[in-house]
Amino acid sequence: MMSLKVWKYVLSILILFGIISLLYNIAIGKNWNYNTVSVLDEVQTWSRSSRLSERLLTFQQYHTYCPHLAKPLSLEDEVEERKLLNSIIWPQLPSGSAPPSLLQTSDPVHSRFTIVTSKIKPSWYVGDQLEVQIQLRDFKGQPKRYGGDLLLARLHSPKYEAGVAGQVLDHENGLYTVRFPLLWEGSAQVDVMMVHSSEAIAVLRRLRDHRLDRVRFTSTFRQGDQSEKMMCHICLPPEPGPICNFTDVRTGEPWYCYKPKMLSCDTRYNHAMGGYAIDLLTDEETLLFQNGKNVKVPIQASTMDTINVLPSSKGTANLPTDTSAFYFLIHIIVLVINVDKGSQKPDPVKLATSGYYYQGSWRPLDGVPMGQFNDSSAITQCLTNKSVYLYGDSTMRQWYEYFSSMLPDLKKFYLGKPIKLGPFLAVDTKHNMLLWYRIHGPPMRTQWVMSNDLRYIANELDGLTGSRDTVVALSIWAHFTTLPVEVYINRLRDIRKAVVRLLNRAPGTLVVIRTANPQSLEQDVSLYNSDWFSLQQDMVLRAMFKGLNVRFVDAWQMVVAHHEPHNLHPLRPIVKTMVDMMLSYICPHRSSNNVGI
Known part of the structure; x- marks a missing residue:
């Protein structure tokens, strides 16, 4: 019969092996828990961003606002700006394709979401994670083959005045995954909303980067009984005439107004919005922004949209409350897995759900x-x-x-x-x-x-x-x-x-x-x-x-x-x-x- 000391040694080895197996399963995408999913999502996001960065090696600092007036950036600020711009790159429409007609764009009415169930564990418990799959389709009912749509999702229970935002993952092929942490007992309903189609976002990107005149600003210049209202902005084309430079002396924040014909720049009196630009879209683009049709419209469930969450199950199915050390181990293992891919370290582990x-x-x-x-x-x-x-x-x-x-x-x-x-x-x-x-x-x-x-x-x-x-x-x-x-x-x-x-x-x-x-x-x-x-x-x-x-x-x-x-x-x-x-x-x-x- 083995001694108590040997049994403790064997038991320790088995426990260590079990922990390593659990961590490995989590790292490769099995048995995801809501706290660990954010870690893996972050690594996936970072990896995708790294690949995009490789494609942007020819990236040059650019200022779509007033390149003739913009203050130069230090090398450190330029590198930071590039990193930030790369981090928010959004999936674009397939290159080389003609602008789609409305019938080929995302239609929330034809699209559906499905709550993913497991044969191994058919019930949901507090501490588990709920996964929802979304298939976007166009107005013809055909599956979309690319991503870039903006979706919002929440899990909520009116009875308990409960709700949590879902974390949306774009697979860039028309499929999306939403993950919710299960944090309370009882019934919980899934709501999914399409805010904008990918085609609409392509238009919004163009407007943001190239149409600074969507909002106009003015200032009144006044001296005695004489006053003149002039156009102002963070950027002004130089052609119409001289410009008054109101760039902040301490921060260098740019602001300009056209110079009044009769008054000096130092007679500026006030600031106001001068109105919104109109006729920003073509007739085809206008169809992408229809309330009740393709802007902030719910997506329905293919079958059920409600689950029942049971009290936290006992055993190893759920993680302990204090899991900071556990996250660190996951982080290390994910890093090890990525070493052979030539990866650099991703950002520190953080919770996706606040x-x-x-x-x-x-x-x-x-x-x-x-x-x-x-x-x-x-x-x-x-x-x-x-x-x-x-x-x-x-x-x-x-x-x-x-x-x-x-x-x-x-x-x-x-x-x-x-x-x-x-x-x-x-x-x-x-x-x-x-x-x-x-x-x-x-x-x-x-x-x-x-x-x-x-x-x-x-x-x-x-x-x-x-x-x-x-x-x-x-x-x-x-x-x-x-x-x-x-x-x-x-x-x-x-x-x-x-x-x-x-x-x-x-x-x-x-x-x-x-x-x-x-x-x-x-x-x-x-x-x-x-x-x-x-x-x-x-x-x-x-x-x-x-x-x-x-x-x-x-x-x-x-x-x-x-x-x-x-x-x-x-x-x-x-x-x-x-x-x-x-x-x-x-x-x-x-x-x-x-x-x-």
Whole structure:
């Protein structure tokens, strides 16, 4: 009979072998769990991006906006820009083919999704992953043979007020896979939506990169009783006449106006949107943007669209709650598998799903305790002795308005500025609390605003002292959807440098970044504010601030997973969720319990 010591040795070997087998199966695509899928997806995405990079070796720095005016990039910034542009490359239409007719484009009505079932494990349990396969078809009912469509998906349970966004994988052959983590018990329904066809996205790409004039901007120049309104933009053709250069001295952010005939450049008085360009599309292209037909239309299930999730099964089917070391082992094994392919290291492992709703509350999956700040006293207690600075667009102004409505002790100061543009200041002297909001610099699609009230976020951040009692929240995306991505990259780079300077001089300062979100796309809105534009920006935003000591509020997944309709300005329940997330970062020790199911 073997000794106890030998049995322990044998048992240890068997356990180690079992772990290695499990890891190997995960690495080659078997028995995927929702936490590990994101790892493999990331490697697949990185590998696909690497192949694209090989095809782009002849890539040259280009600025589709005003090459005769653009400031030169440093070698480091140029390399970063190339990497970012490569990372958001979207599948294109087959080369050499004629523009398809509407009948050959993606039709959500003919398309179907199927919930993948397993004969080995026919039931679903909390901790498992649900996989959904989507086959896109054209208006003739024929399967599509290439990818590039924009799809959104969520798994939800109205009974439990639960929802989670799905991770969509494009196989670039007309087939798509959506993966959902199963995070609660009971029934759960799959919703899939086609936002845009691949053919429509090809048009949107052309508009974004080459039609900067989709939105026009103006400024009034005034001196005494004399005034002139002139066209302005981040880029202006030089032919019509002399240009006033309003490039920011500190950041180098470009902005130009045509010079008035009678007045000097320094008489500029205000800034405003001058209108939208029309006749951007051909008659055939217009057919690709029909509400209720091929813009934000649901895709139906081929059979069932609902599953029943059982309580977590016992044994090794589900991973333990704390799996950070487990992810690291997976990461190492995936790297080893890729060594013989000449691969370079992919980005660090991260969770693809940031959180989910349950019982109406957002539950983050990154270990941050989520609080419910449901009344003024809870918010006041958290923000006592705090200075909160909100910078960005109108989606950040929503946060200011939410605080204003929830905190009765705030004294709001009217500064004689436009009611929707600010800047806004509110103070609670009893609790030593300050709340400040300011819009970001041009481009701003707004009613008129005083030109000296347009401040660049980077400059505003440089004006802050910072401290452990200072909170900064940023949201900048919605006004950049009509511009090439390089413009957005340049703006974020300036902001990032300012954030680094702020954190260097005041490491305790909390910086929170709100991501972009999907919105409703009524007639023609797609041409200026498409979700595809926003998604591309969202990817760039996350990459630009990755690795910095900042916190994110994932507005994208919070909107996709919620039952409220998509809106440029999310409805109040979603705004509350975002603000509660920020408050949870500020006051984690005061957050209420947020246990998983």
